[in-house]
Amino acid sequence: MKIRVRLYGDLALKYSPDFEFEVPEGSKVSDVLRILGISDYGNHIIVNEKKVGREHPLNEGDVLKILPVVYGG
Template sequence: MKVKIRLYGELALKFSPEFEVEIEENLTVGDLLKKLKISDQEYHILVNEKKVSKDHKLKENDYIKLLPVVYGG
């Protein structure tokens, strides 16, 4: 099954701003990020415009956005 990923900031420069990947069924967001070697601690994870945890199971055609956590004041 395929999912689409949208990246921002440094990740967009490292990979591509948007791309599709083929994944296995019952894969979680955390599993996918681990495969892509992306930390699940440094990004807000949105699937289909809703914030989710790294334990969220992905489905066919999900649209994943990784937004960098902003620090500072």
């Protein structure tokens, strides 16, 4: 099944800011993170505009956004 992945910050520079990604049926966010080598620590994970955890199941056509947490003041 195909999902859309949108990356921000350094992740967008390392990979691409927006791309389609083929994943097996029954995949979870953690599977995509593992394949891409991205830690869920220090990143917000959003699927279809809703903040989710790493064990969130993915469905055909989902949009997965990974946004680095920004610290500072």
